Amino acid sequence: MSSSSTDKAGYAGLPLDRSGQAEAFDAIGNRYDEAFPHKEGQVAAVEWLTGALPGGARVLDLGCGTGLPTARQLADAGLDVVGVDLSGNMVDLARKHVPEADFQQMDIADLRPGGPADLGRFDAVAAFFSLLMLPRAEIPLALGTIHHLLNPGGLFVLSMVEADVDNFAIPFIGSTVRVSGYLRDELRAVVRDAGFEIVEETSYTYAPATADVQPEEQIFLRCRRVG
Template sequence: MTAPNIPSAQHAPSGVPEQPHHAAPPNVPTKEWFDTKGLDYETSYGHNAGLLKAVDKFAARLRPGCRVLDLGCGTGRPVAHTLAARGFQVHGVDFSETMIGLSRAAVPNGVFECAHLLDWTPAQGQRFGGIVATSSFYELSREQMETLVSRWRDWLEPGGLALLMMVAAEDVPSTKTEMYDSDGRFARGIPFRFMGEDCFLYLFTRAGWRALLEERGGLVVREQWVEAFVPPREADCDGETNSFFIAERAKAMEGGLA
């Protein structure tokens, strides 16, 4: 389905709240839900060939041995485990205690913290050579996503890279025109089957994901592509078209300062 062509002037830009409200959109998987899934999630999603290829591409562009932040690290496989095996220092964050425990087991030399993504901040002065977010925003509202990504430029080193993998609203067959915000960049309440549960997704379009990185994150998108993913039948999940973005923080900020 193609996102509707609605002039952006019809939609006032979403403000970034100083104190983000942490309530998730209705009928999305919750922290408690992920706490019960654990290795079932890894079995269903840990062997996504498109994601593995994207991590390979991302790793090849990173500064060797740099620190990489994995936001919504899940079980640690495949992303954190792959990056750690290639010599990167992995720092993962997830709101599920179960997922954090599995990540620590999968990547013993990594650092993993259990926190809501909107609550977490790096240690003072800490920056990362890379940031990864793969299928990790689905419990957030549009405004919360904008708030989170707006922080990435400060968290990345000059020349640092971000890898984003998400589903685009127009690539879910159940997305209807009336679900889109007036700017055509975001759709709400999209029915989706996920690990045996009927839930709803809140998704940007491909143009919206790109704008999120560039306009909110202050990053430059260097590569963008899509890959299909079909979970195993026993997972009882809808198939996905994953949109991938690799974006870079400019090496010089305004005024020539790093």
């Protein structure tokens, strides 16, 4: 990842340690979709986006993974889709699954105000289970970056696993990843503090189709940028 100019947008002094994270998802590849075959909450959140956006609206899929189902769903709705992911293998898979979208390998920190990458502004951003791959100290900064990337009044859909953990190593589909999370009251507060109105909240108890990922409570927030 790019780590220069980290004095902008509150990143000064943070190590931006991604060691092992991209490599884990490079190794997981298509097995991610096999482990999480049912994504009702994710699909429903994107349906809310597509119902609220005009054709051709520009949408960022942040942590796009294989491109399924989100980027595929957005593109099928006639939206202009850009996806980013830290894993090069995931980006390659997404390009195969959704060839009409634009996918790039990069870190959300690259997109911060004054950072090394500028993809322009978006009418909506989707971040499904991507911010939980960051240490807690970075999550408010990432939310600030998303606020910066959105046009005024832009829409934001977010999902996290409800858990009171910070940069905690867990086994995950044959690899090890580090994850962070919040209990839902704290998650709501962090999102609102970043300049978002929470329009709707849903949650799902999810049991992945793999033995080394425990059942989890997934929280989905449908939000609008304010300010």
